[in-house]
Amino acid sequence: MSGVGRLYRIQEFAELAGVTVRTLHHYDRIGLLKPRRNSAGYRLYAERDLERLEHIVALKFLGLPLKQIKTLLGKARFELSEALALQQRVLKQKRELLNRTIAAVEEAEEALRQGQRPQAAILRKIIEVIEMQSSSNWTEKYYSPIAREKIEARKQQWSPELQERATKEWTDLFRDIEASLDEDPAGEKAQRLADRWCNLVGQFTGGDAQISEGLNRLWADRENWPEEAKRQTAPYANQRIWEFIGRAMAARKAR
Amino acid sequence: MSGVGRLYRIQEFAELAGVTVRTLHHYDRIGLLKPRRNSAGYRLYAERDLERLEHIVALKFLGLPLKQIKTLLGKARFELSEALALQQRVLKQKRELLNRTIAAVEEAEEALRQGQRPQAAILRKIIEVIEMQSSSNWTEKYYSPIAREKIEARKQQWSPELQERATKEWTDLFRDIEASLDEDPAGEKAQRLADRWCNLVGQFTGGDAQISEGLNRLWADRENWPEEAKRQTAPYANQRIWEFIGRAMAARKAR
DNA sequence: GCTTGACTTTGACGTTACGTCAGAGTTGAA
DNA sequence: TTCAACTCTGACGTAACGTCAAAGTCAAGC
Numbered sequence: 228m229s230g231v232g233r234l235y236r237i238q239e240f241a242e243l244a245g246v247t248v249r250t251l252h253h254y255d256r257i258g259l260l261k262p263r264r265n266s267a268g269y270r271l272y273a274e275r276d277l278e279r280l281e282h283i284v285a286l287k288f289l290g291l292p293l294k295q296i297k298t299l300l301g302k303a304r305f306e307l308s309e310a311l312a313l314q315q316r317v318l319k320q321k322r323e324l325l326n327r328t329i330a331a332v333e334e335a336e337e338a339l340r341q342g343q344r345p346q347a348a349i350l351r352k353i354i355e356v357i358e359m360q361s362s363s364n365w366t367e368k369y370y371s372p373i374a375r376e377k378i379e380a381r382k383q384q385w386s387p388e389l390q391e392r393a394t395k396e397w398t399d400l401f402r403d404i405e406a407s408l409d410e411d412p413a414g415e416k417a418q419r420l421a422d423r424w425c426n427l428v429g430q431f432t433g434g435d436a437q438i439s440e441g442l443n444r445l446w447a448d449r450e451n452w453p454e455e456a457k458r459q460t461a462p463y464a465n466q467r468i469w470e471f472i473g474r475a476m477a478a479r480k481a482r
Numbered sequence: 483m484s485g486v487g488r489l490y491r492i493q494e495f496a497e498l499a500g501v502t503v504r505t506l507h508h509y510d511r512i513g514l515l516k517p518r519r520n521s522a523g524y525r526l527y528a529e530r531d532l533e534r535l536e537h538i539v540a541l542k543f544l545g546l547p548l549k550q551i552k553t554l555l556g557k558a559r560f561e562l563s564e565a566l567a568l569q570q571r572v573l574k575q576k577r578e579l580l581n582r583t584i585a586a587v588e589e590a591e592e593a594l595r596q597g598q599r600p601q602a603a604i605l606r607k608i609i610e611v612i613e614m615q616s617s618s619n620w621t622e623k624y625y626s627p628i629a630r631e632k633i634e635a636r637k638q639q640w641s642p643e644l645q646e647r648a649t650k651e652w653t654d655l656f657r658d659i660e661a662s663l664d665e666d667p668a669g670e671k672a673q674r675l676a677d678r679w680c681n682l683v684g685q686f687t688g689g690d691a692q693i694s695e696g697l698n699r700l701w702a703d704r705e706n707w708p709e710e711a712k713r714q715t716a717p718y719a720n721q722r723i724w725e726f727i728g729r730a731m732a733a734r735k736a737r
Numbered sequence: 738g739c740t741t742g743a744c745t746t747t748g749a750c751g752t753t754a755c756g757t758c759a760g761a762g763t764t765g766a767a
Numbered sequence: 768t769t770c771a772a773c774t775c776t777g778a779c780g781t782a783a784c785g786t787c788a789a790a791g792t793c794a795a796g797c
Contacts, residue, residue, distance in 0.1 A: 238744070252747090253784055267792055269745060285608040289583065293783070308594045315587045322580045325573060332544065332570045339563045353540040454781090455756085491764095493773070503774090508755055522763055524774060548754070709752090710785085 232274040234263070240272040244280050259283060259297050289314050295451050313448070316368040331356040365453060369445040374437040381431075396427055397463065404468050412471060413478035421475040487529040489518070495527040499535050514538060514552050544569050550706050568703070571623040586611040620708060624700040629692040636686075651682055652718070659723050667726060668733035676730040 240262075241248045254260040255270065260280055262270045279300065286296045291314060299310055335352040367375060400423050410416050432439045449457070449464070457464075496503045509515040510525065515535055517525045534555065541551045546569060554565055590607040622630060655678050665672050687693040704712070704719070712719075 236744075237746095247784080248745090249784060249786085257783095267745085268747090269792075281605055281609060285605050285612065287783095288608060288612050289587065308591065311587060311591055311594070315584065315591070318580060318584050318587065322577065322584065325577045325580065328544065329570065329573050329577065332566060332573065336563065336566055336570070339566070350536055350540050353543060354536060356543075491773080492775095502755080504755060504757085507776090512754095520763095522774085523776090524763075542754090 234271040234273055237270050237272070240277070244277060244284070246280070246284065254280075254283070254293075257293060257297070259293055290317065298450070309444075313368050313444075320367065327356045328353075365456070366445055369442075369448070371437055371440075374435070374440070377435055377437070393427070393430060396423075400424065400427065401463060401465070401468060404471060405465065408467055408471055412474035417471070417475045418479060421472065421479050424472055424476075489526040489528055492525050492527070495532070499532060499539070501535070501539065509535075509538070509548075512548060512552070514548055545572065553705065568623050568699075575622065582611045583608070620711070621700060624697075624703070626692055626695075629690070629695070632690055632693055648682070648685060651678075655679065655682065656718060656720070656723060659726060660720065663722055663726055667729035672726070672730045673734060676727065676734050679727055679731075 235243065237248050237251055241251055251260070251262075251270070251272075255262065260276060260283065262272045262276050265271055282300060283293075283296055286299065287293065289311075291299070291310070295310070299307055331352045338352065370378065400420070403423075404420050407416055407420060428439070428442075432442065449460075452460075490498065492503050492506055496506055506515065506525070506527075510517065515531060515538065517527045517531050520526055537555060538548075538551055541554065542548065544566075546554070546565070550565070554562055586607045593607065625633065655675070658678075659675050662671055662675060683694070683697075687697065704715075707715075
C-alpha cells in the first residue's frame, strides 16, 4: 500500500501539468478545480486533481469555454461524446474558413507582386472570402450538412412577413398553453394545443426529420447558447410549458 | 461634378459596412477610424472612411490585432505585404494544428464508440496532439520552414549553461558598447566591438543566412511582439546601440 | 529561537474587441 | 411644437487569464 498518493503545492503542481499558477487560481475561483487546503489556506493538489486538470486542458484545447467544461465534467460520458461531436463540427467549419482565407491571402500576395495597388489587391480578395459566408452562424453546428442545405433552401422562402406571422403564432400558442397548464395533457384541449404545436414545428422543419433532429439538439443545448440568444428566446423558455407539451405529445402518440 | 460624395451618419454607415455602431465608436476612440463631426458632435462618415474601414475589416479578419492594423494602415504598401506574408504563416500553422486536432477528436470519438472509458479515450488522444507541438511559438512565423528546421537542430545543442553564457556575453557586450557610444564607429575600438557582435550572432545562426534573415525580420517587427517578450528584451532595445553597431558594421564592410 | 528567502494567499487592475445599458442631447418630419 | 428615432459619452460586463502588491507561511541554516 503506497497510501493516498502525494499532495502537491500549487507551483509544483502547475509545472507538473504545464499550466501557470495563476491559471490554477482562476480555476479554483470559478469552481472548475477546487483542491484541498491545509490549515493555513495553502492549496493541496492530489493525483485525482491532475486527472481532472488534464481533462480540462484537453477540452479547452478544443475551444470549449470553461463554463461548459465545468458542467460537462459533472455529467455522464454520453453528454461528453455529444459535445465532442458538436465541437468537431465547429472545428471543421473553422478549417474551411481558414482554407479559404489562406487561399485569398495567396491571391492577394500574387496580385501585390504584380504591382497592383494594395487596396485593389488585398482588400477585394479577402473581402470576397469574408462575405462568402464567414457568417459563421452559431446554430450551424447543431445540424447535419444535409439539414443545413435544406434549411438554406427554405430560408429563401421565408419572407419577413412570414417570419413575423410565425413569431406571432408562436407567441399566441405559448400564451394559450400557459393558460392551460392545469388541464389534463391527454385531454381534448391539450391535444388541440399539441396539434397547433406540431403544425408550427412543421412549418419550420417542412416535416423533415433531419432538420427536426438538429432543432432538438439545438434546444437541448440551450444552456450553452450565447447570452444574446438566450435573452431573445427567454419568453419561450418556460420549463413548465415544455413539460406540458412533452406530456401532451406522449399522450398523442399513445393514441 | 457630383461634389465630394455623401456623408453618412453612424448607423447608416455601420449598416453599409456590415459592422455595429459600437464598433465604430470603438475604432474612433482608439484612433483607428476618426470621422468628421458636425457642430453637435455627430460623427459624419465619408466614402474614404468606408474604404479605410474595409481595409480594417479585412485585416482584422486575418487575425491581426487592431493596434497593428493602425500602424500598418499608416505605412507604405511594402510593410503591408510583409505583414501579409507573416500572417500567412500564422494562418498555415493554425491550419496544421486544426487538422491534427480534428484527427485527434475523430480518433477519440471512434474510441468512445468502442466503449472505452472517456478518460482513456478522449484525453489521451487529444493530449497527444497538444503535446506534439502546440507549443505555438510566437517567433516561428518569422523564419522560413528550412530555417525553422535548422533552428530545431541547433536547439538540441543549446544546453542551459551555454544559454547562460550567451546571455552574459550579450549583456557584457551591450554594456561595453554603451560605454563607447561616443567613439568613432569606424575606429579601432568600435571595430573590435563589431567583431564581438558578429561572433555572437554567428553563435546563434551558425553562420546560416536563412536563420540570419529570419532573425532580422524578428527584430524589425519588435513593435508587434507580445508584451512579455518586449519587457524581457528591453535591456537590449537601446536604439542608440543598434544605430552605433549598424554604422560600425557599415564601416566594416567598406574596408 | 530567530532570521531569511522562497513560496503562498487574496485583492485588484490590465488586456482585447467590443456588447449592453443609462442618461442626456439632437434631428427632422408631422 | 411635439415626439419618435437617432446620437453622444460614460461606465460596467465579457473570457481567460497576466501582472503586480501587500501580507501571511514554510523550512532551512545559524
